[in-house]
Each structure stands twice: as structure tokens, then as C-alpha cells.
Amino acid sequence: MARSQVTEQTKIVRVEIVLADVDPVVRRVVEVPGGLGECRGPDAEAVGRRNSGCCLAEYLDQAIAPYAYRPLDDGDTLRLGETEWQVVRTPASADHSDVDPLSLTQPWPRDWPAADGRENASVSWTIERHDRIAVVTMTTNAVNAQNRQFFADLHDAFDRLEAEHPDSPVVLTGQGQRFSAGLDLAEHFPLFAGPIEGVRDWFAEYRATNMRLFTYPRPTVAAVNGHAFAGGLITAAVCDRRVCVETGARFALNEVPIGIPMPAVYVRMLRYAWGERVAAQMSLYGEMIDQDRARELGMVDELVPGDDVLARAIAIADSIPADTLEQYAFTKRAAQASALRDIADLADPLDQELPGWFTTDDARHAHRRYWRQLKGTDATW
Numbered sequence: 594m595a596r597s598q599v600t601e602q603t604k605i606v607r608v609e610i611v612l613a614d615v616d617p618v619v620r621r622v623v624e625v626p627g628g629l630g631e632c633r634g635p636d637a638e639a640v641g642r643r644n645s646g647c648c649l650a651e652y653l654d655q656a657i658a659p660y661a662y663r664p665l666d667d668g669d670t671l672r673l674g675e676t677e678w679q680v681v682r683t684p685a686s687a688d689h690s691d692v693d694p695l696s697l698t699q700p701w702p703r704d705w706p707a708a709d710g711r712e713n714a715s716v717s718w719t720i721e722r723h724d725r726i727a728v729v730t731m732t733t734n735a736v737n738a739q740n741r742q743f744f745a746d747l748h749d750a751f752d753r754l755e756a757e758h759p760d761s762p763v764v765l766t767g768q769g770q771r772f773s774a775g776l777d778l779a780e781h782f783p784l785f786a787g788p789i790e791g792v793r794d795w796f797a798e799y800r801a802t803n804m805r806l807f808t809y810p811r812p813t814v815a816a817v818n819g820h821a822f823a824g825g826l827i828t829a830a831v832c833d834r835r836v837c838v839e840t841g842a843r844f845a846l847n848e849v850p851i852g853i854p855m856p857a858v859y860v861r862m863l864r865y866a867w868g869e870r871v872a873a874q875m876s877l878y879g880e881m882i883d884q885d886r887a888r889e890l891g892m893v894d895e896l897v898p899g900d901d902v903l904a905r906a907i908a909i910a911d912s913i914p915a916d917t918l919e920q921y922a923f924t925k926r927a928a929q930a931s932a933l934r935d936i937a938d939l940a941d942p943l944d945q946e947l948p949g950w951f952t953t954d955d956a957r958h959a960h961r962r963y964w965r966q967l968k969g970t971d972a973t974w
Contacts, residue, residue, distance in 0.1 A: 598791070634879035718750040720758065726910045727754055727761035728816075728903065730768065737767050739824045740777035741795075741926075744802045749896035751805055760918060762910035763809065765832060766903060773825025778967070782960045783974040785853075785951045792869065793946040799824075800858055800944075807831040807862055810922035812913045817893060823847055827859050830866040830892070833925070836906045839896040842884040850879035852959025854950040857940035866930040867892050 681944040709974065719730045729750050754763060767773055784791055807811065815832035822842045827846075829835055848855050855876045863872035871890045876881070887893045897905045913921055950956060961972045 624640045629944065661870040717746050717753075717973075720753060722758070722761070723764075723907050724773060724911070725761055725915060726764060726907050728764045728766065728907065729754070730766055731773065734777075735768070736771045736827060737773035738777035739773060739775060740780045741798065741826075743777070744798050747802045748805065751809065756797070760811075760915065762812035762814070762913055762918075764805075764814050764816050764903065764906045764910050765828075766906070767818050767821075770819035772815070772817050772819055772821040773828055774820070775823025775847075778964070779902060782972065785960060786795075786957055786974045789948045789952050792951050796856070796944070796947060800856065803827060803831050803859065803862065808933070810925065811918060812910050812921060814910045816902045816905045818899070818902055823853075827863070828841045831862050834906075834909050835893040836895045836897060836902055836909065837887065837893040838902055839884060840899070842887075844882055844884075844887050844892065845879055846875045847879040847880040847881075849877055849957075851963040852956040854947060854948055854956075857943040858936050861932055861935050861940045865929065874903060907922050 604973045615948065622707075718732050721728045721730070731746070733740070733746045737743065754761065781795075784795055811946075813832040815829040815835045817829050817835055817837040819838060819841065821829050822843075822845050826844050846855065860872060860876055867875070868891060871892065875890075875892075882890075884893065884896055890895050895905065941956075964970075964972045
């Protein structure tokens with residue numbers, strides 16, 4: 594197939610860095626006039642812009658040229674890392690009425706537009722029964738970047754669990770090789786640049802999601818299928834147990850190094866999950882670690898082959914007999930009693946000042962600095 598070069602007008606819409614034993618290989622899907630294309634090539638500059646807390650899958654909004662370019666068309670298959678995507682032609686939008694754009698889909702219940710990966714969809718997270726176990730798959734976007742839609746999807750899923758599966762232990766998992774990429778910075782950095790009242794309202798919503806998962810009265814097991822960063826790692830941590838893939842996963846709480854204060858309520862939850870020293874170390878320094886180090890630190894309970902993660906998580910959830918769920922719920926409340934007391938008496942009062950620490954001049958400078966490192970372009974907010 595003839596190859597051409599990506600131009601400066603090209604818009605990069607998805608990037609995945611596969612860390613190999615040699616030079617990193619960067620594979621991109623790009624949006625060009627008339628459709629999508631695939632680019633591949635080593636990119637030391639792109640790798641260098643990523644600090645220890647950066648996700649390995651990002652959505653970019655600027656061109657980096659030159660790359661060898663292969664056009665894609667309807668029906669083609671594109672492989673990103675270990676995951677295959679299908680290219681499909683979708684109806685034109687009002688903004689592009691002269692062309693039917695191409696999108697990327699995967700064999701999940703939801704389809705993800707290639708343009709930004711954050712489009713709302715009509716179906717919430719999937720809930721599948723495995724005998725009496727409810728397996729909840731997070732599907733807000735391709736990497737489960739956490740935004741307001743993600744928070745709404747979590748509440749919707751747990752509303753459905755309570756209504757339709759009230760006696761089911763729960764397994765929570767992600768998609769492909771991503772558990773969750775943490776906060777959607779494209780949504781949240783502009784929020785943090787705005788009025789402090791908006792940050793205060795947002796944090797109340799954010800806190801409610803993880804508190805609901807933390808205090809859910811049924812057994813909760815995180816099947817950590819891959820990377821979990823920042824808020825995504827917190828989501829895994831607030832489950833009762835954590836089973837993780839034995840290779841290829843990375844974890845970090847990178848909030849502080851990029852100018853985001855770690856909420857006191859989450860620090861207390863992490864102390865409950867991991868112990869005080871590990872929670873403090875991970876929260877303060879933003880260090881990126883792999884699954885082996887996470888196991889050494891007690892952040893995950895087991896490492897198993899990737900194909901066995903879900904089955905093992907289901908087995909752990911199923912180990913609680915059906916006629917002991919009331920006793921489990923009471924004992925979980927007892928185990929969490931001191932943490933919940935500390936959250937009410939210490940963390941929540943301390944977090945009253947939290948919105949102010951999101952919005953200081955230094956915090957906003959750090960946000961812009963990190964955005965520049967991440968995207969290679971200056972922030973527009």
C-alpha cells in the first residue's frame with residue numbers, strides 16, 4: 594500500500610505507547626481529510642514529555658510530523674497494543690456534513706468515536722451475571738478516564754445493582770489493558786481554572802462516587818486488568834479485594850506532582866486499603882510502579898495471568914456464602930468504622946479548604962506545565 598506523510602494539519606486523536614525492551618514504539622490513529630489513518634514510528638520527544646505519573650494512552654490535539662502513514666477505511670482492523678479495533682464509517686455530523694467520518698469500535702457493548710474517546714453513549718456500564726456474581730465492566734470511554742459522565746455511570750450501575758442484583762457480590766473491571774486512566778484532564782483542568790464554587794460542587798460529586806463504592810455492603814472485588822492511574826487507582830483501592838494481571842500493568846497517584854491536592858477523604862480510604870506508610874508514599878511522590886511492586890506494597894492482593902484475572906476475582910467474590918451476606922455487611926461496617934469516623938471528623942472538615950488548593954496560582958501553573966508536557970501545546974484555559 595502506498596505510504597505518505599502526515600502533514601501539520603493532521604489531528605492526532607489517539608496515541609498509545611508500547612514500552613518494549615528497546616526503543617518505545619508509538620502507534621497513532623490520526624484524523625486526516627477524508628477519514629482516519631494509522632501512523633507508526635519511534636517518537637523520543639513524545640516519550641520524553643511523559644513524566645512518571647503519565648498515562649500510557651492519551652488523547653492529543655496537535656500534530657507531530659513526520660510519520661509513515663497508512664490510510665484506513667471501513668472494515669479495516671487496527672491493532673493498538675494487544676487490542677484490535679474495527680474501523681467503521683458512521684453517519685456525518687452537522688459539523689462535517691460533507692463527509693461520513695470513520696470511527697473505531699471494539700467488540701464491547703459500546704462504540705467509541707475516534708475523535709476524542711469521551712462521547713456519551715446510550716448504554717451505561719455493563720452488568721453481567723456469572724451465577725450469583727455481578728460483573729460490572731466500566732465502559733464510559735476507551736480508557737475509563739474519569740469525568741462527570743463516568744461519575745454518572747458509576748451511580749447508574751450501582752442503582753441497577755441495588756434494584757436488580759441486591760444479593761450479588763460485585764466484581765469491577767475495565768476494558769482491554771486499562772482499568773482506569775484517572776481524571777479526564779481535558780475536562781478537569783479547565784474546571785480548576787474557573788471559579789472556586791464550581792470546583793467545590795464538582796468535588797462533592799467526585800467524593801460521592803468513591804464513598805458509594807467504599808461503603809457498598811456487598812463484597813466488592815476489583816479485577817485490575819491493566820493500568821490504573823490517579824483516580825482510577827483509587828477506584829481499585831476502595832474495593833474490598835484487588836486481583837491484578839501479573840505483567841504489563843502500571844500504577845501511580847500522580848496528583849501532587851501535577852498540582853492537584855489529594856483529598857483528605859481519599860488519603861484516609863487509602864490508609865484503610867494499603868496502610869498509612871504506603872498511602873502517604875504513593876500520594877506524596879507520584880511514583881509509577883509496576884504490578885510486582887504493587888504486590889510487594891500490599892496495594893494488590895494477588896497477581897494472576899491476564900486471562901485468569903476475571904475468573905479469579907469472581908472466585909473470590911463467590912467465596913462469601915450467599916447466606917452470610919448480612920454478616921459480611923455488618924463486619925465490613927465494623928472494619929471501616931474508624932475510617933468512616935475519621936472521614937467525618939477529620940477528613941471532611943479538612944477538605945472544606947480543598948477547592949482553594951486546586952485553584953491557587955501555583956496549582957494552575959502546574960496544571961499548565963503538565964498539560965504542555967502531556968500535549969506538547971500550551972493550554973487554552
